[in-house]
Amino acid sequence: MLFSNAIRNRIQYYLKKNTMTIWKLYKASGVPKSTLCALMKEDAGIPKLDTLLHICEGLGITIKDFFNDKIFDDVEYD
Numbered sequence: 001m002l003f004s005n006a007i008r009n010r011i012q013y014y015l016k017k018n019t020m021t022i023w024k025l026y027k028a029s030g031v032p033k034s035t036l037c038a039l040m041k042e043d044a045g046i047p048k049l050d051t052l053l054h055i056c057e058g059l060g061i062t063i064k065d066f067f068n069d070k071i072f073d074d075v076e077y078d
Helices: 003-017 022-029 033-039 049-059 063-067
Strands: none
Touching (some): 049 063
16 A cells, blocks of 8 residues: 555544544644645645644644554555
């Protein structure tokens, strides 16, 4: 799996877990809604680390929580 797809999958997992929408994540994280929407598209690539940190804050998790999943064991760089 590509790294960007793994990141997208984890964001989707936490959105579902927290019953959040992109709009709620935008409000909680401060990351522009347009950035979040673009990030969730297949061809978006890898987000910057500071963006991912803000997303994690909005989801109420740490960056360690975010990456603590087997999905990242065999990722390929985009």
